[in-house]
Amino acid sequence: MKSLTKFIHVNRIICQRIEQYLPHAHPDLTELYNQVVAEYININNNPVVLDVGAGITTPFISLLLPQVSPTLIGLDLDENELKFNKQLNKKLVADINKKIPLPDKSVNLIISRYTLEHLRNMDHFLKESNRVLKTNG
Numbered sequence: 001m002k003s004l005t006k007f008i009h010v011n012r013i014i015c016q017r018i019e020q021y022l023p024h025a026h027p028d029l030t031e032l033y034n035q036v037v038a039e040y041i042n043i044n045n046n047p048v049v050l051d052v053g054a055g056i057t058t059p060f061i062s063l064l065l066p067q068v069s070p071t072l073i074g075l076d077l078d079e080n081e082l083k084f085n086k087q088l089n090k091k092l093v094a095d096i097n098k099k100i101p102l103p104d105k106s107v108n109l110i111i112s113r114y115t116l117e118h119l120r121n122m123d124h125f126l127k128e129s130n131r132v133l134k135t136n137g
Contacts, residue, residue: 041064042065049107049108049110050075052112
């Protein structure tokens with residue numbers, strides 16, 4: 001255990017020292033992801049957004065412009081988590097390994113955080129995503 005603690009400590013020091021040489025690197029990919037999602041929503045005309053694995057929060061919501069009003073649909077396997085997410089316009093409890101419970105061509109954007117690793121069949125999910133995405137979505 002002592003060697004692991006030392007490794008972590010040394011790794012942090014090395015990362016701090018080389019960070020200045022990597023200005024293009026984004027150590028916090030979650031923050032970057034939220035910014036990209038918010039930018040997409042901000043430049044589109046109030047899109048319908050499906051958040052797969054929505055969970056208890058919609059972290060990009062604070063980055064949206066005040067005049068933007070997207071329709072946020074949260075889809076999660078855990079109904080209890082969705083209950084806490086007050087930013088969603090609609091909440092769907094479903095297993096995305098089976099079917100996305102939305103009509104064809106009904107959403108502009110599908111987002112997901114920390115969910116894809118739980119899929120049993122990525123091809124099926126991609127086909128379902130394509131089915132519910134609007135043209136040019």
